[in-house]
Amino acid sequence: MPRNAPGPAPHQIPGLLRLAVSDPLRSMYQTVSRYGDAVRIPFAPGRNIHLFCRPEHAEHILVARQQRYGKAFTYRPLREWIGLGLITSDGELWERQRRLIQPLFSHRRVSTLQPLMVDAIERMLREWDERPEGSVVDATEEMSGMTLDIVGATLFGADLTADRDRIYHAVETLQDAVTKVIKNPLTWVSAKAARRTSPGFRQWDQAKATIDEVVTRVIADRRSGRAESDGRDLLDALLNARHEDGTGIGDVQLRDEIVTFFMAGHETSANCLAWTLYLLSTSPAARERLEEEVDSVLAGRAPTQEDLDKLVWTRAVLSESMRLYPPVWTVERDAIAEDEVAGVPVSAGSTVIVPPYLVHRHPGVWSSPEAFAPERFLPERSGERHKYAFIPFGGGRRGCIGNAFALIEVVVALAMITQRYRLDLLPGFDPVPKVTVTLRPPQEMAMALRRRA
Template structure:
């Protein structure tokens, strides 16, 4: 820790961190191994670290106190930061990247689609989509490895289309291809972030070309969704879904071009955020459960006891308590939103340390969820740590898979229901075995399984 002089002779504490001479090593780690970079900083320097990388300095706060201050208590002083700033170039000003009054308007617009009663009413849709997935997997018994990341992407996009957009996205083609398009735009956004936006986007690099192609594909998807909804204008459509609300809202824009861009940005963001995080969580869940037979057995027993041979209903979400604990533990070890980056608008003091105006501030759920002060043997996969008897004394901001404060994930309840129902239905019917070695986490905008997740499908009994 360093102490510097401030105005009027006041002293200011500066978080400890690696020396400037480590810049090239840090740049290499930022580009190739971001999780290790932040994990090492948290382990070596404690709950606050200042990581100087070239012209930037990242302020990492790895305590519930620091996270709560940045995300909730003084959230108005912090706008979206590194990674999400660059994401604007590829996904526009949707709910994920917007700020201020625009963000408040967008949040108010889509919030009704995520109300408790509406989510409860969608339980049957989620169960039906999960049932179709189980049927597809059952047909692959003995047929060789299946890429489960591809399957989870198809599932979550299918659920998103039917629950939030009142649309069958399967009619648009291979849902996995839409997922690959989103992977390409994420790759480009992260490339912009780790290269500090110094590489011109017009260069004909393979990644740049893939990103432009992916953006064109996503524009086609959005245009098709809007055109199909226009064809239904004469139907008795209730208009409670997000697509209807967005179309109605953007129609009121005085400039049609502005309205069209806002509609496109919102839909692309919804498609990305609405499927990517849950698909990542389910992929990691299948991977971890496949490596822990005792967890798989408990999941299978609970699903058989609670559900029998019927599909789950909304009331079962509470009854599938162990399955819910498994999902929570998966999101502890591999939080889909692994980094919460911010930019300080004005100088601040966080957890006793000075943060200058304009600084890049990061809260990292991945490192927070492995903090040894709050998690016993944090590298161990142990769903029982989320039993109610074990959670009472844990600080609220020690576990933040959905963020915190005003920008807490609006889709958390729908995503949780989707993950619990799907995991229960797969566990009841099938056993999945990893077809390769240990999976590797790839920290992009979400925490993906690098290179896919090949697994073989077997009967449950």
């Protein structure tokens, strides 16, 4: 028989929501610790919030019954800044966009972009080579600049080096903006009203204008012929793509998709690499094993497509980093039809939350879940866990379309950095993540550059 999941009483909900606004991760931890793996929060008459944190729940909601769920109301603020790209669209529009864009991100097609990734990473390493031994860098900002160069080269065929600093700060500003607006109660009613009543919205509009200016310039340069192309990048593919009826992509949709890839394409990879460098600096044995593998497989040269499958420990290190600090830390859906999840009834109109951050740290699924242990992801141990115990890019048809691109990018970047440098964390860094749309390092990640022999 279906049964309502346990959860807080109505008089406890205001306190729970206040904690969720100030410290979302702590709020989730406390809630599941008290009520269990499935929690029901009666938010308003006829409208519940459900929190589900087991792999079986993720598979049910994101895959098996995904047709019963649509984008949650929490995605509305994102539309105010990035428009109706794949991340924020829904229904027929999303289906049409997905069919058009999915082939552009096939593993085979993305693999052809690897040499451009190598060139962008090499440019950063050459900059490091000019610095004295022991120089201190902000790993978060360095990784953001590098991944932005990769996005510019591979997706747009453009050199964005001159725009690096202002784009970095614009993306950071918009991340904070979306987070603040989501926490505004008016988001339930109107994302536009929530935006206009959240402090700082004029600064956010300026950040959006910065992103739009760069994207508009890149598109205009390509269309005018001022920017040359070898036909491999995403912008060419989008301009040449055709729907089933033969029509091309419209200007508004083109802008929305480019902004979506622009922001999501470099932010998540940059965070992944920054957190990985932090974790390696606190785990000498894991770092030494990484160095041994990279030296053995690459023998001092740049990685090729054939090398990626041989970098087994490198991939395990990155997977463990994404387990602890997933690029997508929470996935939210609104139920558009009644459902039942693990015996818990979910009424239409309810919001369900499946946080990869909690799924990845579930003590009943992972041994020593807070520990950094890359060996969990070695091939011989892959059969030990549920298929949806590890969902750093979401799951189902709405899973991240750029996951193949991101995985190639971070493996190549970590291998090339490891070939030449060790980055040692300086004292004073607090590893508690800053919760925005992604999990960002909370402050400057100061690390000393040490050249390897």
